Each structure stands twice: as structure tokens, then as C-alpha cells.
Amino acid sequence: MGGLMSTTTSFVSKGSWGSVYRVKHLKTGVKCALKIIPKAKYREQLRVLVVHEKKLQFALSGDNIVCLFSAYQDTVNLYLVMEYAKYGHLRRFASRPDGLSENTVRLIAAQLVLGLEYIHACDVLYRDLKESNVLVFGDGYVKIADFGVSRIYRGRANTFSGTPDYMAPEMADTYHGYGLEIDYWALGIVLYRLLYFRHPFRGADKIKARELLHNINTVNLSFPDVGENDELTPTHHFIAGLLERDPLHRIGRHGGDIKQHDYFKGMSFMAIHRKLVRFQVNLPPVPYEATTELDVLPDIDPDKPMNYFDSF
Structure with a gap:
């Protein structure tokens, strides 16, 4: 330029x-x-x-x-x-119940999957996916920003780095370390917050990082719109797969398989990549x-x- x-x-x-x-x-x-x-x-x-x-x-x-x-x-x-x-960062939408429809959240999820796929293909571990690091542009499409705590990935990482609310449980294990799967855990937190306007393991109360880590490792994941006898939808299954505590079984571990999940059924990643899908943004410009x-x-x-x- x-x-x-x-x-x-x-x-x-x-x-x-x-x-x-x-x-x-x-x-x-x-x-x-x-x-x-x-x-x-x-x-x-x-x-x-x-x-x-x-x-x-x-x-x-x-x-x-x-x-x-x-x-x-x-x-x-x-x-x-x-x-x-x-339109600023995605956090503006996460605080407004009228901000994003479930389908729009799904389209955003697809873009973030494409973004993480590209970042990981470049051998970069992102480590800080959260709403405030996802920017919303004039056409409604989103992009990932802020690579301050990212690092070149040459195997396992063991630095406790990022934002506590979005850290995967294995990041606390500095001995064994962690891999690219942590970015997909953070994606699960982002999608949960966009849909339900709260953290899945924090609740309404403000708690310290150590308490949050304890909750992540002990509290069962639940969804506000799922009753005791209700069946989980592909959306619930997808988020639950991202928030799988065991990184060996977490969705996204095997790369492209994440795009084959039922959550994205009927969606063309190529159309999204080419920006052929229209977005409706129910929020004034920043x-x-x-x-x-x-x-x-x-x-x-x-x-x-x-x-x-x-x-x-």
C-alpha cells in the first residue's frame, strides 16, 4: 500500500x-x-x-x-x-442477544475453522482465540487478529500463555505440554459465548483463574436450551466435541475432518472462502x-x- x-x-x-x-x-x-x-x-x-x-x-x-x-x-x-x-470485534455481538442468529454463528464458525486451518498449516500455534481478537468487517465477514502470544509450532508447547477464560485444560500441564488442539478448545468457548452469552464453566459469578481451571476439569458441560429429556442437536454435539477435555479426542485434532461434521451439513466452505455467502449484521458500525x-x-x-x- x-x-x-x-x-x-x-x-x-x-x-x-x-x-x-x-x-x-x-x-x-x-x-x-x-x-x-x-x-x-x-x-x-x-x-x-x-x-x-x-x-x-x-x-x-x-x-x-x-x-x-x-x-x-x-x-x-x-x-x-x-x-x-x-463493525469492530466480535465481543460487541456476544453482549447483545439480538446480535447474531444461530445460522450466522455457524457461518462465523466456518470462517474461524478456515482461519485456524491456514494458521496451523503455516506451523503457527495461535493461542489467543477470543471474541475481542476476531474482527468483523463491512461485508459481515470476520478475520483473526492479534498474534502477540502466538508462536512457531515445532512440536509440543509448554508455556502457560493466552487468556485464562479460553485456555484448554491441558495448558496447565507444563510437563507434557500441548498442541494445536488448544485453538479448537478456544473456538468452542467462543461459539458457546456467542450462542448463550456466558462462559460454559464460569457461570454468572466472577471467579479466579484457578477456580475456573478447577471447573473446566470437574464440571460437566451443559447447554441452557437443553432439558433433561431433550436430544442434542448438531450444534450441541459440535461445541461439546470442541470442549472435549481429552485433546486426543477433540474435534479438529485431525485437521480437515472438522469440516465434515454435521454442524456444517449443507454448507459450502468454498463459497464462504470466495465470499459468496451474504451476512446480515444487526449492529451499528463501531x-x-x-x-x-x-x-x-x-x-x-x-x-x-x-x-x-x-x-x-
């Missing part, structure tokens, strides 16, 4: 690492998201995570992965220029505040993104 970014910006959100602004590419008029991360606040921890994320996102170019256009720095901040998601206060963007050419981070 050649040319300079505009310095007239709109504030979108503030996250744990920095602030996100909507900016416009001066040549093409394309709207982009600019993430600004202050160096002074995080120093070494930030440097390792952001440089790692930059390298992974530049390397990944799948249709279900948020594109990182450019990464650069000045003496004060780090800057990441990426695709702008009109709000932003117009501002002209941000005038610190360097005069750089985003066609040469790799050079701007090399010295950091």
Missing part, C-alpha cells in the same frame, strides 16, 4: 497496549486502523511481543487473517497499520470520535514496512 497515511484521524478505542485510530490512505482513500503503542510504558516486554507479532502477521496472508500493511516507529511510539474493521489532535505520524512510505522496525 504505497503513499502516506493521513494525519487527520478518528479515535476508535483504547486497549491494554495502546490506542486505535481510524486513518485514511492519502492516495487510495482506503480506511485503515492505526494502532499506536507508547514505548515508555512497556519497554522490553512490549518490544518482544510487538516485534514478534509484526513478523508473524507480515508472514501470514490468509483471507481470514487481518492484514498488517505497515509497521514503523519514532522516538516515542510504535505504529501498526492494518485493515480497518467497520463508533469513533473525530479528532485532529494526532499529528505525530512520520512521513513514511508504507511500501517499505520492514525497515521501520529493524532498529527497535
